Amino acid sequence: MLTINGKEVEFKEGAMVLDVAKDNGIYIPTLCAHSELSPFGACRLCLVKIEKMRGFPPACSTPAVKGMNIITGDDELHRLRKNILELILSEHPHSCIICDQKELCEKYHICPTKAGRVTGCTFCPNRGRCELKKVAEYLGIEEINIPFIYKNFPLERDDPFFDRDYNLCILCGRCVRVCQEIRGIGAIAFTKRGHDTKIGTAFGKSHLDGECRFCGACVDACPTGALSARAGKWHGVPDKEVTTTCALCSVGCRLKLEIKWNKLVAARPDEDGPANRGQACVRGRFCIPTLVNGKDRLKYPLVKREGRLVPTTWDEATRLVADRLSKYLPQEVGFLSSPFMTNEAAYLMQKFARVVIGTNNIDIISDFAGSVIESQVQLTGVGAGTGTIEDIEKANWIIIIGADILTSHPVLTVSINRARKQGALVSMIGLENDLTLRQVDNCVSIEPSAYLPLLACMLKMIVDNETFDIDFVNSKCRNFDVLKRSLLDIHLNKISSHCNISDVIEKLVSMTNTSGRGCILYGPKILEIEHPQKIIQMLFNILLLKGSPSGLIPLIEEGNSQGVGDMGALPNFLPGYQNISDQNTISEFENTWAAKLSTEPGQSYKAMLKAAKEGALKALYVTGRGIPEGTLGQLNFLVLHDIYPSPLFEEADVVFPAAAFTEEDGTITSVERRVQFLDAGVKPTGMAMPDWKIICMIAEKMNAKGFDFADTSKVFDEICKINPLVSGQGIWALKNLEKFILTPVDETVSAKSNLVYNELSRYYRGVDLTEKVSDLKILYDRTAGG
Amino acid sequence: MQKLIDEAIKPYEGEKGSLIPILQSIQEKCGYISEDAFSVIAQRLKMSEHEIYGVATFYTQFRFTRPADHLIKVCLGTACHVKGNSLNLNNIVNMIGIKEGEVTSDYRLGLETVHCLGACALAPLATIDEEYYGNLSPRKLEKILSKYTKGKAGIKDEESKKKKD
Ligand code: SF4
Numbered sequence: 029m030l031t032i033n034g035k036e037v038e039f040k041e042g043a044m045v046l047d048v049a050k051d052n053g054i055y056i057p058t059l060c061a062h063s064e065l066s067p068f069g070a071c072r073l074c075l076v077k078i079e080k081m082r083g084f085p086p087a088c089s090t091p092a093v094k095g096m097n098i099i100t101g102d103d104e105l106h107r108l109r110k111n112i113l114e115l116i117l118s119e120h121p122h123s124c125i126i127c128d129q130k131e132l133c134e135k136y137h138i139c140p141t142k143a144g145r146v147t148g149c150t151f152c153p154n155r156g157r158c159e160l161k162k163v164a165e166y167l168g169i170e171e172i173n174i175p176f177i178y179k180n181f182p183l184e185r186d187d188p189f190f191d192r193d194y195n196l197c198i199l200c201g202r203c204v205r206v207c208q209e210i211r212g213i214g215a216i217a218f219t220k221r222g223h224d225t226k227i228g229t230a231f232g233k234s235h236l237d238g239e240c241r242f243c244g245a246c247v248d249a250c251p252t253g254a255l256s257a258r259a260g261k262w263h264g265v266p267d268k269e270v271t272t273t274c275a276l277c278s279v280g281c282r283l284k285l286e287i288k289w290n291k292l293v294a295a296r297p298d299e300d301g302p303a304n305r306g307q308a309c310v311r312g313r314f315c316i317p318t319l320v321n322g323k324d325r326l327k328y329p330l331v332k333r334e335g336r337l338v339p340t341t342w343d344e345a346t347r348l349v350a351d352r353l354s355k356y357l358p359q360e361v362g363f364l365s366s367p368f369m370t371n372e373a374a375y376l377m378q379k380f381a382r383v384v385i386g387t388n389n390i391d392i393i394s395d396f397a398g399s400v401i402e403s404q405v406q407l408t409g410v411g412a413g414t415g416t417i418e419d420i421e422k423a424n425w426i427i428i429i430g431a432d433i434l435t436s437h438p439v440l441t442v443s444i445n446r447a448r449k450q451g452a453l454v455s456m457i458g459l460e461n462d463l464t465l466r467q468v469d470n471c472v473s474i475e476p477s478a479y480l481p482l483l484a485c486m487l488k489m490i491v492d493n494e495t496f497d498i499d500f501v502n503s504k505c506r507n508f509d510v511l512k513r514s515l516l517d518i519h520l521n522k523i524s525s526h527c528n529i530s531d532v533i534e535k536l537v538s539m540t541n542t543s544g545r546g547c548i549l550y551g552p553k554i555l556e557i558e559h560p561q562k563i564i565q566m567l568f569n570i571l572l573l574k575g576s577p578s579g580l581i582p583l584i585e586e587g588n589s590q591g592v593g594d595m596g597a598l599p600n601f602l603p604g605y606q607n608i609s610d611q612n613t614i615s616e617f618e619n620t621w622a623a624k625l626s627t628e629p630g631q632s633y634k635a636m637l638k639a640a641k642e643g644a645l646k647a648l649y650v651t652g653r654g655i656p657e658g659t660l661g662q663l664n665f666l667v668l669h670d671i672y673p674s675p676l677f678e679e680a681d682v683v684f685p686a687a688a689f690t691e692e693d694g695t696i697t698s699v700e701r702r703v704q705f706l707d708a709g710v711k712p713t714g715m716a717m718p719d720w721k722i723i724c725m726i727a728e729k730m731n732a733k734g735f736d737f738a739d740t741s742k743v744f745d746e747i748c749k750i751n752p753l754v755s756g757q758g759i760w761a762l763k764n765l766e767k768f769i770l771t772p773v774d775e776t777v778s779a780k781s782n783l784v785y786n787e788l789s790r791y792y793r794g795v796d797l798t799e800k801v802s803d804l805k806i807l808y809d810r811t812a813g814g
Numbered sequence: 815m816q817k818l819i820d821e822a823i824k825p826y827e828g829e830k831g832s833l834i835p836i837l838q839s840i841q842e843k844c845g846y847i848s849e850d851a852f853s854v855i856a857q858r859l860k861m862s863e864h865e866i867y868g869v870a871t872f873y874t875q876f877r878f879t880r881p882a883d884h885l886i887k888v889c890l891g892t893a894c895h896v897k898g899n900s901l902n903l904n905n906i907v908n909m910i911g912i913k914e915g916e917v918t919s920d921y922r923l924g925l926e927t928v929h930c931l932g933a934c935a936l937a938p939l940a941t942i943d944e945e946y947y948g949n950l951s952p953r954k955l956e957k958i959l960s961k962y963t964k965g966k967a968g969i970k971d972e973e974s975k976k977k978k979d
């Protein structure tokens with residue numbers, strides 16, 4: 029209990045005076061405070077009066093104490109704050125703040141070129157969102173009576189993505205803190221002192237030469253226009269903002285799309301996003317507008333005539349596909365779903381394949397997602413990891429294996445940092461550089477071929493030393509004896525000398541001995557060995573032995589392979605991973621869909637490509653790229669959904685222009701099984717349409733029933749009825765997590781497969797982001813090189 | 815150099831709070847803290863080099879460029895100024911090709927200006943290292959500087975002569 033402005037209020041332990049004020053709806057002007065960052069106390073705007081305390085303590089960094097009597101605003105404080113802000117503004121170009129024309133100016137840019145740069149008049153890129161201006165308005169600053177000093181720093185714009193004009197910087201330190209505390213990078217710092225103080229890098233290096241990952245967190249944290257994204261810089265205040273979900277990777281960041289003149293101009297992370305809490309990465313923050321606004325986006329349906337693809341109407345294109353598809357035998361047709369499609373589109377695509385064509389030949393275009401689903405179904409009955417982002421943040425130890433997580437899932441590193449701050453120990457297996465070394469406690473740099481021996485040794489050590497969770501294993505796990513027996517053949521010495529990893533195993537095992545929960549994140553590098561499922565099984569074994577079943581997280585790269593799998597776009601599973609060979613399931617689906625279904629398992633992605641090459645598969649319906657070129661040899665009929673011209677055009681007979689994820693409604697499911705909405709920010713480009721609609725139009729042309737939906741929410745309703753996993757927004761729960769089976773170790777030296785997994789984190793629907801966004805290419809070339 | 819840096823860090827390995835003593839010890843051993851030194855410290859302390867640079871630049875005691883073997887200080891205090899020392903400064907700039915605050919590319923000479931060296935009677939005045947050169951004229955200047963610009967041998971001679979004295 030304390031008193032604030034004469035009112036008695038409760039407060040949470042550890043809260044600052046500023047938090048208490050906020051919780052009670054009292055506004056205190058601030059500039060350097062930020063809800064996600066540690067208090068800094070630099071700007072002095074938040075000064076308050078507290079009885080029995082000398083001077084004016086800053087609310088943001090004064091802990092609330094029982095019995096305090098706080099005054100947050102009176103004439104004296106107001107005057108004080110005004111003086112302080114005037115001082116700040118005397119070093120910050122401020123015409124845009126005190127100009128009597130400012131309202132008109134923002135709307136119509138009435139005197140854009142007349143004003144000098146130093147006035148800040150038209151050179152602040154941040155007009156729409158300036159906290160400095162807000163505070164100035166609140167304090168009623170109309171003129172500044174202190175001589176103005178222009179710092180005359182050169183504009184820094186040699187780096188990709190964002191510009192820096194430190195003449196506008198008020199040294200609030202938010203950028204430095206967000207980069208250090210939240211992102212764990214520390215690419216910028218306060219340099220020098222006194223009047224020369226400036227935010228910068230060591231020896232004034234460019235950000236590219238420093239360690240910046242261009243996540244944009246600093247840009248979003250900056251209360252002024254000092255840091256600004258270059259693209260969309262001059263669009264001014266957007267006409268509207270639409271919140272949607274980023275589909276460029278599987279983290280599921282919520283993003284605010286800024287729309288001006290019906291065009292997507294920028295995307296910013298949403299503070300309320302459950303997975304990202306105001307964070308994003310270089311792709312989500314900076315690449316989306318360029319990716320979706322390309323001039324060569326497909327705008328019309330195309331059909332092949334005399335060897336050339338020519339534009340046509342939707343009616344003709346869909347009719348052609350309907351006619352042709354009905355001419356093949358069911359087993360001659362195959363469907364390949366893009367892992368970037370919405371749940372609704374994936375659901376309808378498998379329904380179309382099964383109900384209208386009568387085939388189970390449907391799979392996701394993704395090697396990694398395929399392996400993940402297969403192994404996870406074996407382990408838990410559903411094709412999803414068992415962990416959530418909350419599991420990461422609450423973990424006491426974390427292992428990351430086979431992933432370049434800083435590039436592939438940058439926002440997850442934010443959660444890992446949070447866990448680390450709470451004392452979690454983090455080990456990274458497989459990758460080592462200066463930056464990762466700093467972000468983890470222990471780095472084991474080994475080739476994928478050594479993963480399995482390493483994990484086998486870990487298991488052996490855990491079992492031999494009896495450092496596993498005996499209660500959990502006894503009560504919840506079967507086959508412990510089998511596992512134990514299989515470990516008899518593992519000889520630590522032999523293996524560790526073989527892979528030269530003897531000392532690291534001990535380190536890893538002792539880390540997992542820390543009490544509390546464990547979490548393991550595994551990435552696509554495990555595909556570089558012959559049986560990646562074995563790795564996944566061993567990882568789950570470790571978690572089970574440690575009593576942390578809900579800690580396994582596959583670092584799937586594509587935006588919605590989780591959802592596309594959940595929706596049953598798989599050769600052997602119906603929606604919700606219900607087995608195709610189960611008679612009850614089949615008859616249930618036959619009832620709901622009012623159709624006869626084939627119980628013969630379909631062909632997998634790889635098998636379909638092979639069959640297409642050999643001529644057994646005649647027609648292929650593909651909603652994305654990512655198919656190795658030249659594999660479609662004997663194919664008779666190829667239908668494509670795409671957003672840009674692609675190498676597959678040579679062979680395509682019909683191409684439908686698809687909407688990008690910023691242009692469609694629906695849902696996608698993230699790596700933590702979180703179902704979130706997509707909301708179209710803009711209309712699809714040209715005559716493009718969302719995937720689900722295209723499929724429905726073809727079904728309609730084939731006189732199929734059950735494809736008549738007004739919008740995606742109606743499709744989603746049907747999904748919720750039929751899919752036992754998904755029942756609405758939010759994380760769908762894993763059921764049956766009562767009994768687990770430990771898998772025996774059966775091979776200790778794993779063969780290399782011929783796959784090399786390096787650069788997946790740069791594709792959207794098969795479109796190479798670095799081809800569209802040149803700045804991203806610059807960045808990726810650099811990070812790959814260093 | 816690398817060895818000196820290693821030596822300086824060794825006693826503090828892995829301790830974050832020990833940044834300042836490490837910086838001090840490197841400066842003592844090497845005379846300045848190089849870019850390379852920063853990345854070594856960063857690696858060892860698991861900190862970002864930018865953070866370290868920020869801390870280091872906050873303190874005026876640290877220098878980040880290799881100091882010149884011989885530092886020329888030209889006085890621009892009142893007496894020296896009145897006696898036309900800025901002309902001498904210009905001459906030096908022309909002769910050795912660097913501006914005030916810079917170091918020649920072979921690190922042999924550095925140039926700084928100061929306000930009053932406390933020997934106004936000798937104005938106009940400059941010092942090179944500990945040596946005072948008063949009543950400077952262009953000709954005198956040329957003679958003095960030629961000792962330093964002639965070539966390595968010249969400097970060595972100069973140094974050995976000093977030692978003998
Ligand atoms: S973009 Fe991200 S990594 Fe780069 S300086 Fe800003 S916060 Fe740090």
Ligand code: SF4
Nearest residue numbers: 197198200201203250
């Ligand atoms: S650049 Fe922006 S966030 Fe960083 S210190 Fe300056 S005003 Fe604050």
Ligand code: SF4
Nearest residue numbers: 274276277281309312
């Ligand atoms: S981390 Fe993934 S979901 Fe988040 S912004 Fe980046 S690409 Fe999008």
Ligand code: FES
Nearest residue numbers: 069071072074088
């Ligand atoms: S907000 Fe409290 S000092 Fe800046």
Ligand code: FES
Nearest residue numbers: 889891894930931
């Ligand atoms: S003014 Fe030059 S020595 Fe005093």
